[in-house]
Amino acid sequence: MAIIERPSAPATVPAIPSASLGALKRPVTTQHGWRSWLFTVDHKKLGIMYGATALFFFVVGGLEAVLIRLQLALPDGRVLNADLYNQMFTMHATTMVFLFVMPMVSAFANYFIPLQVGARDVAFPRINAFGFWAFLFGGIFLNLAWFLGGAADGGWFMYAPNSGPVFSPSHGVDFWALGLQITGIASLTGAVNLIVTVLNMRAPGMSLMKMPVFTWMATVVQFLLLFAMPVITVALFLLMFQRNFGATFFDVAAGADPLLWQHLFWIFGHPEVYILILPSFGIISEVLPVFSRKPLFGYPFVVFSGAAIGFVGWGVWAHHMFASGLGPVSVAVFSVATMAIAVPTGVKVVNWTMTLWGGKLQFTVAMKFAIALIVLFTVGGLSGVTHAVAPSDTQQTDTYYIVAHFHYVLFGGAIFGIFSGMYYWWPKMFGKLLSERIGNWNFWLMAIGMNLTFGPMHILGLQGQPRRMYIWTEARAGEGFFNLAFWNLVASIGSIILAVGVLFFFINVLVTARRGAQAPLDPWDARSLEWMTSNPPKEHNFDSIPTVGHLDEFFHRKYAEDHQSGEIRKVQGAEEILAEMERNKDAHIHMPSPSYWPIVLALGLPVIAFGLIYSIPVAIVGGLIVVLGCFGWAIEPSTARDEDVDPPAAPSTEVVRHG
Amino acid sequence: MTEQHAHEEHGMSNAGYVRIALILAAITALEVSTYYVDFGPLFMPALMVMMVVKFTMVVSYFMHLKFDKRVFSVMFYAGLFLAIFVYAAALSTFKFFIA
Amino acid sequence: MAELVQEHGAQHGSTGISNIKLGMWLFLGSECLLFGGLISTYMLYRGRVGEGPTPMQVFDIPFTSVSSFVLLMSSLTMVLAVSAAAKADDRSTVLWLTVTALLGATFVGGQVYEFTAFYNEGLGFSTSLFASSFYVLTGFHGVHVTVGIIMLFALVAMVRRNRIPGSKSETVEMIGLYWHFVDIVWIVIFTLIYLIPV
Amino acid sequence: MFTTGSKFFIGLSALGAVSFAVFMVLVNPSSIGATALFGFVPAVALAAWLALWSRDGEPDESSPAASAVPSPGMWPFMAAAGVALVLVGTITRPAVLILGVVVVVAAFVEWTVQSWSDRASADPAHNADLRGRIMQPLEFPVLATIGSAVVILSFSRIMLAVSKSAGAVLFIVFASLVLVGGVLFAVRPGLKRSLVAGVCAVGAVGLVAGGVGGASSGIRAELVEAKSEGHYTHRTCGPEKDKYGDKHALLGVSSRSAVIATVEFVEGTLVARVQGNPAETDRITIPRSNPSSIIFRNKTEGDFRLVARLGTAPVAEGVVEEVEQCTQLIPSGAEQLLTLTIPKPSLEPGAYVLEVAGIEGQSIEVIVP
Amino acid sequence: MTSARPRPTAVNRLGSMRRRVLPALALVALAGCASNAPQDTWDPAGPNAQMIDDLQRPVFAVAGIVGLIVAAAVGWAIFRFRDRGQAIPKQTHGKPVLEITLTIIPALILAVIGVFTVRTVFDLSKTDDTEMVINVTGQQWWWEYDYPVQEEFGITQPIITSGQLVIPVGTKVMLRQTSRDVIHSYWIPRLNGKRDAVPGRVHLNRIEADEPGIYAGQCTEFCGLSHANMRMEAVALSKEDFAAWVAQQLAPYESPADGLAKEGEAVFLNQCVRCHQVNGLERADGSPAIAAPDENVVSGAAPNLSKLMSRNTFAGAMFDLLTPACRRDVWEASPADFGSKYLAGVSEDCLNQTDLRGWLRNAPEMKPMYANPALLAGTGGKYRGMPYLALTESDIEKLVAYLVTLK
Structure with missing residues (x-):
């Protein structure tokens, strides 16, 4: 709050309202300076902040993973004791799922959905800013547990009696539960925001079937988020009431059934894993056609199979509970339903391969990550089918085979997709091309490291090594080719290579930031709408909102197809298209103004959470902050009046601030 | 009416x-x-x-x-029927409906 | 000036649907999942009374049905407030909003009474599973109603001080949607919890 | 000569002196209270002197904006009232003390912003709008909360005080009053604002008065008695119907998944079936100190209750008491759940037994290895 | 005016082929049989595990083939359609016929797999052919077995053991599993898939071994600090050996006559009996010594140590009572003479002194447990696991001498 004290100079100047000393002015709207980041509502700045924070948590999660692998490299490991190991794998999973992949999905969705559908910003810009700050404070709150008595140590799914007050006495689980509530609120508000943007603010002429595939997949993901988040909110509330206020929800002595937690968690859990993978499907469905120089094979099939995965995803959650005694009828039903989900996934893999078929493939780093995703995700998907078969799942569940499955699907799938997206869209976001030379090192080390780390885990799993085992002994490791000792060591070495591979990405970012060449306007000769803007795009994205005639509109404006000979001629370049859009520029562009209230409201949430754990008065103060934030927000118009801005913006900026 | x-x-x-x-x-x-x-x-x-x-x-x-407009009904009833279907399935695994 | 009014009216997307209304319906769709989860937890544990009182020993059906009437009538007055706001008749909007808030406050007052009475009859929060799940479900609904009441009273103040950015009738309509949703959740709760004995 | 600040402090010290006198005379003079109040008076007097000497910290009188007369407001009064509440609170209940502190803080904040915005510019309308923009985001919700809290608490206190049937009637009366009032005001828009305000004020005062009355008269007798005797919290396990314990017996079990055995009372004979083994048996094995739920199903005409006799346990020094757990009396066709946790092993046969109250010769043995 | 783009180097193309082959190789290697770690899930030794294995192998084979097809298709597309300067390809949008066929084929494959899956699921959950019932109870970080009275096997009194589940060969045993505190999971990979032991519920798990031998297993549902050290072993004995084992378990307790073992019994009576029960042990005044673990341990139970030396593991089957040499002798015995070797129990010279003494000296040091008295506020002062008893060396000497007599 920029409360400015009364100037000491003699106030003989007649105080006219516009030049008066103001309080609670809207924050400054210039492009740079830390204030333009702290109070921004611009979807591009928020997307970059989401991405940067997610990458930071990726490093944190990665270090936790390397520590786990060091502990398991040799028999009777001394690196971590049992309690620290339990905290490490719990926080590794929670950080990777909730604080890296989900925010990275939000980063790409926030940045590129408005650009791909031809909008100037998301539907509710201030809610978008609140989403990011709530996520950031939730992530920090979650990791505060490390310093306040030990992090959560019950596994990322926190099964019922073990997460209760008797068996997890430390505050770790409370921090976990409340931290996820806060990031949950962030995801829910983000979901409402992006669905309204996609359904309501598309460019004229862009029907649903002319939308780019990434926007399609991101929209399915937002629907999954919209309906999955409340379920885990219920589960986390029940757990919090049990731990802090003496409820008996999971107390077996009162007649409770511990499986209630498993059901509530996995009803959220399974749509959650599709939330993690579908955006990466969307990204490589954008990257593959561009570097194969031909459109995506079977666009409607890819779109409907994405929606089918999202829909059927709601009917399979109990395949995580085949061994927890559901009774044969339920097990059989969910086993068949889980197999049914493999069909749409198969359709996607077929379509990607067909996109490559007959193309003119350029193996840029983005393309390499995309192709690696097809193969590695297929390996993970097929190992998934092997334990969709319930009886063999009773042999494989909770062993390292499952760890191998979901790492092939999550690392090989989601993270390779994210890296492909970063290399592909880096020029769009930052105006510079990431160096291909360092990129190749990054790709190959990650690909080899990933296979060396998670490949042997198939073997460890089938040799009966359970998950979450903090130690293994020489006596029970076996001798033959498939013994536990050798493959645990290989996996640990692989994880080091993987870490080095990821390090090369950050080197690439630093090198490019300092010495990278300025990227041309259309470096990859791309196809979709987001490339019809400057690199990086202006604050209002499009000078004039393009009317969309075809799918891959940008390609159709650049190339004309001669129907007889089928030969494709280039008619105009990206520069001409952009110049033309600049010529008939929209006169009045009303961009939403930055605001204090999102960060104030987001700050209230961790204060309440802190109060709930330690002292109720602090929670009441937090509640007061939230109430102040809500009503301050409600009273403030989304686009500020001119004199509301502090200092009053100069009227001559190219974007007319509506007075 | x-x-x-x-x-x-x-x-x-x-x-x-x-x-x-x-x-x-x-x-x-x-x-x-x-x-x-x-x-x-x-x-x-x-x-x-x-x-x-x-x-x-x-x-x-x-x-x-x-x-x-129909889109509002689609959004609301989607959430409603999804909730009914999912929670009915969950309760049935608890042998809730069997007499 | 016309263009000014349009700008401050509801932000309509290219399809002519109001952004905030679509956002509100999506939010209500996801709230179905939240209350669905709490209701199914209650249905699962309604038979587990342990040593404590059973549902029908503590429930006072006549009292609760009166509070259901009250919430239903508050839904009516809310609709009247929304249609008054649509006609830009500030006086009756403020009036009907105040009546809705008062009826809501009466309903919550009735619930606070009900909770105190149950507590005295031996239904503590951790007495039994039935108690825990009953208090969490009706407590969650009560908190939602209380938040609704605070929004209604604040809305009255904002309408009188003309402090509402954007279109006034749309803001009243959004709070109306929220209030009706809280009412239909109570319709489901009242029938499933109070009227169907275990 | 007397600036506003000094007037405030002088008033405060006078108030302190008066309350010290009242405290010493009427309330039993405890040493702490006396020293606190006695110490308070000179401290505030010093502050008053300081304000007088530095003329409320005003450097010079010349600037026109500064000399504008501060708009009349209620905040000095509220601050004083708050301090009074704090003082009263130190003597009576801590809740009053906290309320006092809250009022003082609120008054202080409002007052500072008020006086600050008065001097923001020469245009009073703009000043008011500026003050509104700062404070309204907090004022609206806080006032709304206070309003709804008053209605909710006082209404619930009234309902707690009156008898059960009177409560329902009162509820209908109050709700329809509000509704009819709303309809009346809506139908005749011509009513003057003062009349509407008057009716609302009367209603509010009546409600609050009722609330205070209800609170002071306390919760109605049946509830107090129900709480002291704990009617519904412990059941007698005899064959006859317990007046409170067996009222409205549960007729069904919501979920049958977490159950280890079912015991049925079929035409007078007690039969048990263990989970996973359809054969009927007369003994159930439960692991030691492991909570296990058993379903009791009554298939005989008449009301029966399953009792678990769990041997004896030392209650007080030397006193050994029979431990038993039982379901409610349930009619034919109904079923209930019994959750047992048995810490001690069953050494000799028949140590732990499930029986139907009042029926001899029928029992299921519970073995705890 | 296409902008300059880095040309893919030869190395990349070769590298991409190699990277594709490795996972396919691993998958094919898996299909082959691998009998190495004790908990190998591809080496069934009982009809239930065999049923799962018969279903598992074809599914892995199908998955491997599909994986190879996809890898080959992608590999070939990379090699064949790489950018050799050809014109921009024809902008094809897809062939619906190809799409539909490549959707139906996987659907059919999965339907076939689905049929076999459902059939196996119902076969594995049959309960009407049960011949013997054993109650299995899991608690934080060890398993307890309770053999209810079954005349046909000579069990006239309930037998309570822990760590090693002894079963007769070729008998359809039904385990009724539950848990006293958190969720555990009972899994002997070579005999059957895992079933969770959930507190408050009873889950049924069919166990049957084809030939005598010892089959390792481990708790596979995260249950806290020592989840990794909560092991179990199934010991299959021929029918005669099993009858002998039952007789040995039901043999009455004889208190040691004199010497070190007698003093050991005294030490046991004033220290260990607070939690551990030895059937038949009597106090000095003749009254039976009843253990009261419910007053000291959260889960309310501690391993029953009667006939301890007839088992060859202790502390949740984490440590062996046998020295490594004797252990290998028992583990690698041929099915014929395995029975006699196991029934010999733990002889004086075969006793693993180091682990047993280390355990008595400071149990929480050997196995992570919640035994620090300062941190037990959450559980009302009760331990989770064996506390540090601060025994003197002489007491340990006496106790070991006494424990060896519990045969």
Whole structure:
């Protein structure tokens, strides 16, 4: 709050309202300076902040993973004791799922959905800013547990009696539960925001079937988020009431059934894993056609199979509970339903391969990550089918085979997709091309490291090594080719290579930031709408909102197809298209103004959470902050009046601030 | 009640709302009567039907879902039926519905 | 000036649907999942009374049915407030909003009474599973109603001080949607919890 | 000569002196209270002197904006009232003390912003709008909360005080009053604002008075008695019907998944079936100190109750008491759940037994290895 | 005016082929049989595990083939359609016929797999052919077995053991599993898939061994600090050996006559009996010594140590009572003479002194447990696991001498 004290100079100047000393002015709207980041509502700045924070948590999660692998490299490991190991794998999973992949999905969705559908910003810009700050404070709150008595140590799914007050006495689980509530609120508000943007603010002429595939997949993901988040909110509330206020929800002595937690968690859990993978499907469905120089094979099939995965995803959650005694009828039903989900996934893999078929493939780093995703995700998907078969799942569940499955699907799938997206869209976001030379090192080390780390885990799993085992002994490791000792060591070495591979990405970012060449306007000769803007795009994205005639509109404006000979001629370049859009520029562009209230409201949430754990008065103060934030927000118009801005913006900026 | 529809662009007149409210009050009274009068085997279905009727009346008239664009109905009913389907399946694994 | 009014009116997307209304319906769709989870937890544990009182020993059906009437009538007055706001008649909007808030406050007052009475009859929060799940479900609904009441009273103040950015009738309509949703959740709760004995 | 600040402090010290006198005379003079109040008076007097000497910290009188007369407001009064509440609170209940502190803080904040915005510019309308923009985001919700809290608490206190049937009637009366009032005001828009305000004020005062009355008269007798005797919290396990314990017996079990055995009372004979083994048996094995739920199903005409006799346990020093757990009396066709946790092993046969109250010769043995 | 783009180097193309082959190789290697770690899930030794294995192998084979097809298709597309300067390819949008066929084929494959899956699921959950019932109870970090009275096997009194589940060969045993505190999971990979032991519920798990031998297993549902050290072993004995084992378990307790073992019994009576029960042990005044673990341990139970030396593991089957040499001798015995070797139990010279003494000296040091008295506020002062008893060396000497007599 920029409360400015009364100037000491003699106030003989007649105080006219516009030049008066103001309080609670809207924050400054210039492009740079830390204030333009702290109070921004611009979807591009928020997307970059989401991405940067997610990458930071990726490093944190990665270090936790390397520590786990060091502990398991040799028999009777001394690196971590049992309690620290339990905290490490719990926080590794929670950080990777909730604080890296989900925010990275939000980063790409926030940045590129408005650009791909031809909008100037998301539907509710201030809610978008609140989403990011709530996520950031939730992530920090979650990791505060490390310093306040030990992090959560019950596994990322926190099964019922073990997460209760008797068996997890430390505050770790409370921090976990409340931290996820806060990031949950962030995801829910983000979901409402992006669905309204996609359904309501598309460019004229862009029907649903002319939308780019990434926007399609991101929209399915937002629907999954919209309906999955409340379920885990219920589960986390029940757990919090049990731990802090003496409820008996999971107390077996009162007649409770511990499986209630498993059901509530996995009803959220399974749509959650599709939330993690579908955006990466969307990204490589954008990257593959561009570097194969031909459109995506079977666009409607890819779109409907994405929606089918999202829909059927709601009917399979109990395949995580085949061994927890559901009774044969339920097990059989969910086993068949889980197999049914493999069909749409198969359709996607077929379509990607067909996109490559007959193309003119350029193996840029983005393309390499995309192709690696097809193969590695297929390996993970097929190992998934092997334990969709319930009886063999009773042999494989909770062993390292499952760890191998979901790492092939999550690392090989989601993270390779994210890296492909970063290399592909880096020029769009930052105006510079990431160096291909360092990129190749990054790709190959990650690909080899990933296979060396998670490949042997198939073997460890089938040799009966359970998950979450903090130690293994020489006596029970076996001798033959498939013994536990050798493959645990290989996996640990692989994880080091993987870490080095990821390090090369950050080197690439630093090198490019300092010495990278300025990227041309259309470096990859791309196809979709987001490339019809400057690199990086202006604050209002499009000078004039393009009317969309075809799918891959940008390609159709650049190339004309001669129907007889089928030969494709280039008619105009990206520069001409952009110049033309600049010529008939929209006169009045009303961009939403930055605001204090999102960060104030987001700050209230961790204060309440802190109060709930330690002292109720602090929670009441937090509640007061939230109430102040809500009503301050409600009273403030989304686009500020001119004199509301502090200092009053100069009227001559190219974007007319509506007075 | 049908003549009400075309009457006003933005939903119904105040009198129309009061009439809907009276119908809802009547159904609630009927519901409460199931506590005093024994309906025998008809008890459960009757209550369920009355609940659903009240629910849809409030949603379609008081919340204008009947007069608004279809996309609102799709969004709301998607969430509602998803909730019913998922939680019914979960409760059935707890042997809730087996006699 | 016309263009000014349009700008401050509801932000309509290219399809002519109001952004905030679509956002509100999506939010209500996801709230179905939240209350669905709490209701199914209650249905699962309604039979587990342990040593404590059973549902029908503590429930006072006449009292609760009166509070259901009250919430239903508050839904009616809310609709009248929304249609008054649509006609830009500030006086009756403020009036009906105040009546809705008062009826809501009466309903919550009734619930606070009900909770105190149950507590005295031996239904503590951790007495039994039935108690825990009953208090969490009706407590959650009560908190939602209380938040609704605070929004209504604040809305009255904002309408009188003309402090509402954007279109006034749309803001009243959004709070109306929220209030009706809280009412239909109570319709489901009242029938499933109070009227269907275990 | 007397600036506003000094007037405030002088008033405060006078108030302190008066309350010290009242405290010493009427309330039993405890040493702490006396020293606190006695110490308070000179401290505030010093502050008053300081304000007088530095003329409320005003450097010079010349600037026109500064000399504008501060708009009349209620905040000095509220601050004083708050301090009074704090003082009263130190003597009576801590809740009053906290309320006092809250009022003082609120008054202080409002007052500072008020006086600050008065001097923001020469245009009073703009000043008011500026003050509104700062404070309204907090004022609206806080006032709304206070309003709804008053209605909710006072209404619930009234309902707690009156008898059960009177409560329902009162509820209908109050709700319809509000509704009819709303309809009346809506139908005749011509009513003057003062009349409407008057009716609302009367209603509010009546409600609050009722609330205070209800609170002071306390919760109605049946509830107090129900709480002291704990009617519904412990059941007698005899064959006859317990007046409170067996009222409205549960007729069904919501979920049958977490159950280890079912015991049925079929035409007078007690039969048990263990989970996973359809054969009927007369003994159930439960692991030691492991909570296990058993379903009791009554298939005989008449009301019966399953009792678990769990041997004896030392209650007080030397006193050994029979431990038993039981379901409610349930009619034919109904079923209930019994959750047992048995810490001690069953050494000799028949140590732990499930029986139907009042029926001899029928029992299921519970073995705890 | 296409902008300059880095040309893919030869190395990349070769590298991409190699990277594709490795996972396919691993998958094929898996299909082959691998009998190495004790908990190998591809080496069934009982009809239930065999049923799962018969279903598992074809599914892995199908998955491997599909994986190879996809890898080959992608590999070939990379090699064949790489950018050799050809014109921009024809902008094809897809062939619906190809799409539909490549959707139906996987659907059919999965339907076939689905049929076999459902059949196996119902076969594995049959309960009407049970011949013997054993109650298995899991608690934090060890398993307890309770053999209820079954005349046909000579079990006249309930037998309570822990760590090693002894079963007769070729008998359809039904385990009724539950848990006293958190969720555990009972899994002997070579005999059957895992079933969770959930507190408050009873889950059924069919166990049957084809030939005598010892089959390792481990708790596979995260249950806290020592989840990794909560092991179990199934010991299959021929029918005669099993009858002998039952007789040995039911043999009455004889208190040691004199010497070190007698003093050991005294130490046991004033220290260990607070939690551990030895059937038949009597106090000095003749009254039976009843253990009261419910007053000291959260889960309310501690391992029953009667006939301890007839088992060859202790502390949740984490440590062996046998020295490594004797252990290998028992583990690698041929099915014929395995029975006699196991029934010999733990002889004086075969006793693993180091682990047993280390355990008595400071149990929480050997196995992470919640035994620090300062941190037990959450559980009302009760331990989770064996506390540090601060025994003197002489007491340990006496106790070991006494424990060896519990045969």
